[in-house]
């Protein structure tokens with residue numbers, strides 16, 4: 149079936165978490181939405197740490213209450229330098245209570261998040277979901293036309309490109325991105341442990357990348373993202389449960405006592421994808437179509453949800469033609485600082501872990517050292533980590549306050 153007339157119509161390409169959230173967000177605001185992409189496989193064992201602003205968006209979409217019982221609050225986040233190098237950083241501890249928050253966010257199993265999003269999408273009358281790939285694009289300044297793999301075509305004012313790291317929509321729009329594979333893969337699994345995690349997540353920085361434990365509900369289970377060389381990830385994944393559990397306990401310095409791994413190990417190869425422009429020719433990039441970097445500091449989908457929030461805000465101000473060139477320029481300018489700052493910080497930190505160069509280690513150690521020792525700086529980073537601009541806003545508030553005294 150052809151859908152005539154692009155006026156105000158939104159085509160979301162991609163049915164991963166970013167695409168599903170975007171489709172729901174636009175439909176929620178009354179836009180006519182076509183979602184193109186296959187039904188997710190349901191085999192994603194990862195968990196996603198979603199910070200409070202991302203949860204606000206999920207709440208707006210009516211999804212938060214459904215997932216909350218299966219998520220664990222993130223109250224404390226610790227960074228431990230476990231590199232064993234000459235120059236090491238002190239332990240840095242971020243507490244949500246230090247910035248007046250009850251929690252930084254929730255650790256959400258993807259096996260809970262995706263079904264909740266899918267169910268909301270299926271129930272929404274404003275979303276026409278075509279469970280197939282987009283096979284071709286015809287992008288002009290006045291409208292976008294997508295040809296789907298089933299032979300139908302869809303015309304839209306705005307294409308939300310949520311079609312992942314290889315993003316065919318991004319390439320068709322001429323928004324070329326640079327892709328770099330890292331010599332790293334993430335081994336992902338869940339494990340039970342003897343001691344209570346007290347809703348604390350610990351990120352150990354090692355010479356091969358981060359080893360990150362994130363709490364799951366109930367106090368005695370956590371998820372793990374262990375970044376190592378690709379060949380090491382393969383070896384670890386084939387170990388028997390007892391041996392792998394012992395390795396994990398050792399890496400965690402027995403902080404959570406005895407470890408028992410659960411079934412369901414998965415490996416994710418790591419890469420960085422960076423683009424310098426985020427919208428053009430009726431296409432706006434969101435999620436991994438716009439940015440990919442290693443899983444350090446739980447940034448990826450949080451940043452993707454901020455893309456969607458900003459795109460929605462721009463579209464609401466250009467409701468008659470949300471994909472018009474001036475609307476896309478506004479979106480591009482809005483997203484650039486946030487995406488470039490997050491991507492460069494994470495990539496830099498990752499490269500400093502892999503680097504044997506003393507200056508890189510010194511810079512990382514000095515940066516984390518300052519964070520650990522100076523609580524206003526820590527508070528600034530925590531606020532910026534949650535909501536870009538809120539660290540500066542709090543600083544401005546503090547300055548204004550002290551001037552009034």
Ligand SMILES: Cc1cc2nc3c(=O)[nH]c(=O)nc-3n(C[C@H](O)[C@H](O)[C@H](O)COP(=O)(O)OP(=O)(O)OC[C@H]3O[C@@H](n4cnc5c(N)ncnc54)[C@H](O)[C@@H]3O)c2cc1C
Nearest residue numbers: 162164165166185196197281282311312435436448449450
């Ligand atoms: C180990 C690991 C841990 C992570 N932990 C966190 C975390 O704690 N917090 C956080 O915020 N982020 C985290 N991330 C990042 C987060 O997982 C990603 O940002 C997120 O999954 C990206 O979702 P997406 O929808 O943009 O892309 P994808 O999930 O890749 O979805 C893209 C979709 O597009 C579809 N598609 C592709 N081509 C087409 C086409 N031609 N037509 C239509 N559809 C198409 C695909 O089928 C797919 O469904 C982590 C990542 C990794 C690897």
